Amino acid sequence: MLNVGLLGAGRIGAVHARAISKHGASRLTAVSDAFQENAKAIADTYSAEVRTSEEIISSPDIDAVLIATPTDTHSDLIEAATGAGKAVLCEKPVDLDLARAIGCEARVAQTGRPVMVGFNRRFDRNFGALKAALDSGEMGKAELLSITSFDPAPPPIQYIKTSGGLFRDMMIHDFDMANFLMGDLPVTLSATGASIVDPDIGAAGDVDTAAVTLSYADGRIAVIKNSRRAVYGYDQRVELLCSEGLLQAENMTENTVVRSTRDGVSRAKPTYFFLERYMPAYEAEWDAFVSAVNNNAPMPVSLADGVAALAMAEAATQSAQSGLPVALANVIKDSGCGEAA
Template identity: 60%
Template sequence: MTLNIALFGAGRIGKVHAASIASDPRAKLVAVTDVMAEAATALADAHGIAVRSADDILSDPAIDAVLIASSTDTHADLIERAIAAGKAVFCEKPIDLNLDRARRVQASVAAAGRPAMMGFNRRFDPNFAAVKTAFDAGEIGKGELLAVTSYDPAPPPVSYVKVSGGLFRDMMIHDFDMCAWLFGMPEAVFATGSSLIDPEIGAAGDVDTAVVILTYADGRIATIRNSRRAVFGYDQRLELLGSEGLLSVGNQLESTVVKSTAGGVTGAKPQLFFLERYMKAYQTEWAAFLDAVLDGTPPPATVQDGVNALALAEAANISLREGRPVRLADLPGA
């Protein structure tokens, strides 16, 4: 069976997902919609598909599933409308910028019983997935300390920062998901951050440099380091210390060539950005969604996972604002 897929959003991430859809013979991209008509037309022309309105897509029974890669403020409504229309849903993070709204979406999805999956692509990176497999198999004993590093090569425009929901909801949400995926949900969150890179980011009420500590009821600790600027490239590393060993993932480099001379030893920089670093992960992620729809396997990144990551981001924002650890049990609505 081949699923007919409609794409919401024709921007940078929409183009990535369009390529992933095209790479799997079990899916056929048939329509795209975007508020930016020019972007929608360009993507449609590139893939030989139609530009259609959101209402038209959602009311068409021939469309089996939708991939939501539009602006964040559209995600919650589109998930609910698509699920109500009987379609399977894949949605980019986050569900919404408001935790209560995200929880309502999760309840709607649970009641409908249709497959729905969140776009936490780092779970599908082959190296991070190998860490998860080895850790779950007990190869390093009991986990004790988890460290996640995520530095972007350069900050986004301030115009984007103002509508993004801030570093914790926009950037670190991937790292929150990684910690929850590997260690489960913590008991408390402590965050600190500052604006060191671009004063306009600080003026917009956000930070561009942050560290978060997640503490667990059994004493385990996870730390996350984020920066909007790493001049050498896209820095994505992970280290998991267990009672019987260590699992770690280093950066993907532009080249594996290392030159060693009397003058020193030199090698390549990390790959420039997420498109290069995670392209394989996006394809594997999409294949997992198709498995869930066609074979009935559980989605490996659920809407509940999206709620969990957003709850950690909410706790981090409160912690940063109030300068104290925040227990997840104390969040409104918990």
Template identity: 70%
Template sequence: MLRVALLGAGRIGQVHARSIAANAHSALVAVADVHAEAAAKLAEAYGAAAMTVEAVLADASIDAVLIATSTDTHSDLIEAATAAGKAVLCEKPVDLSLARAQACLAATQHHKAPVMIGFNRRFDPNFAALKAAYDRGEIGKGELLSVTSFDPAPPPVSYVKVSGGLFRDMMIHDFDMACWIYGGAPDRVTAVGSSIVDPAIGAAGDVDTAVVTLIWNDGRIAVIKNSRRAVYGYDQRVELLGSEGLLGAKNVLENTVEKITVAGAVSAKPEYFFLERYMRAYAAEWSAFVAAVAAGTAVPVSLQDGVAALAVAEAATRSAQTGQTVALSAAMLEAAA
């Protein structure tokens, strides 16, 4: 039984608490949060103890930590937890600074404790099935990947100001998807973005609508589209054109009922937001982490993967700001020297 401490009792922490408690091979034994009342409330709901981060790290009976705190604490907590010998699952991104994420990767390489980054979309059943079919060679060589990710509504501007920007905060999921499906990072990144959904987002220095083109060294292409507003729901689609066919994963709808009359066909809207859309993915992600730790095998989403996705996000941010294509160097993908 993996004894787990949850660091962060906010919205995403509550999602993870549910996954930890539901897994037959893990137990939520502690919760820590900068807001003591939030930690105590969530801990009580699952029969766990409310503790400080320092107490969690010093407790030898705790095997693993799940980091669901604010992004600016991720690298420090990863380093502290691995130094304490605890397995780590950390929410994305590793950091808002690529240099800091690279330093974190370098620091943790000296410890045996595994670190997994929470790119939960890899564990969505539909996207995972698409990846498996591609890996089996069912459509030949992948040539053109299209990823669509539209939020139903923009976040508060107060969040935008500390998020690191759309490319690091939102599209980083799609960068990881593209690298995962194609099996490695691209060579070149070209990005365009604008603020047309909410002028306040632009005033805060961010964009809310963006398109990024990724090019691999063998000519493969990925096109990623993001918007902070899709009034009909959470639009999440992937399509991969290959030399021998096409694979596609469509939206998950609120229900499967379809009405067809002489006036036309009507179906339900997509699930409204990520909590509804990816709940199964979060549970599968946690199960994969627990299984890897128990077996002593490599985690399915490494800290190196997290650095690679952040490097692409960094390149996209620079490209959107300068209007130039940005080459992704090997140094951007590696640990700090």
């Protein structure tokens, strides 16, 4: 049985607490949060203890730590937990600062402890089936990828102000999905962004609507589209044009009923919130983590994967600000840490 300490008892922490507790080979042992009432609520629900983060990291009865705290604490907690001999699953992104994230990766490597980054969409059954079809070779070579990710409504402005921006906070999931499907990093990124949903987002120095084009060394192209507002629901689609055909992963809808009348054909809207859409993916993600720890196997989403997606987010941010394409290698070099791992 894997005894787990949860650091962070907010909305996403509650999602992870449920996944940990539902799993037959893991137990939620302790919870910490800056707001003790949040930690107590989760601890009471799953018969766990409330402890400080420091106590969880140093506790000999804790085998693994799940980090769901604010992003600016991630690197410090990853280093502390792996230094104490724990296995770690950390929510994205690794850090808001690329150089800090690369430094964290180097320090964790010295401990030899496993770290997985929480890009849960890799474990969505629809995207997984698309990836499996691509890997089978039946569709030939991937040539043009399109990823659509629209939220139903913007998050609170206070969240926006500390999120690191749309490219680091929201689109980072799509950067990782592009890496997952294309099997390589792009050479250049060209981004454009605007604040057309909420003027307060623009006033906070962020964008709420953006598109990024990824260009690969072999000529392949990927396009990612993000918006903080889609009034019809949570829009999550992937389309991949290949040399032998087209692969598509469509939205999950509220139900599968299709109404066909003389006036037309209608169907249900996409599910409205990310928990409805991705809760099974969070559970599959946790299962993959537990399996890797128990079998001493490589993590399916590595710390290097997290650093790569963050480097792409930094490149997109720079491109959106300058209006020019940005070479990914230059972003990594400018971080002062040489080449990416």
